Amino acid sequence: MPLGGHIEENEDPVTAVLREIREESGIVANVFDSGSNFEFDNPLQITPPFTILIEDINDPIEGYHQHIDMIYICILDKSHNEKSEILPTGCLWVDIDSLRKKKTFLTPDGQLISPPDDVAIIASHAIKVVNGY
DSSP states (O other): OOOOOOOOTTOOHHHHHHHHHHHHHOOOEEEOOOSOOOSOOSSOOOOOOSEEEEEEEEETTTEEEEEEEEEOOEEEOTTTOTTTTOOOTTOOOOOHHHHHTTOOEEOTTSOEEOOOHHHHHHHHHHHHHHTTO
16 A cells, blocks of 8 residues: 555645655655646646545545545655665565566565555556656
């Protein structure tokens, strides 16, 4: 499952995604600019999401509702992550071939699962975008 969370009051989506990554993994990241920025200074522009998903959620406590998921491509800020190969428990780097082959991964609770199709497809495409192909 990709890292994520909720936007806090008065927080923009870019600040939120970078905060969530750091809180959940300790990783300092930057948003990869995959969108359009226009040539003006005011009002302030932020990087748009790579895509936006509407997720149906059936929570036993909150009941049925929807999440609007703003999906950003983020890259490692190597100036803050000297030991980027060391990840917190439950986090791992996944390559494009593993995503294409629907490789299974061990979850923190001991299950072997493949990433959901939407995660694998978006992640594969993001890897291509970042690598310029």
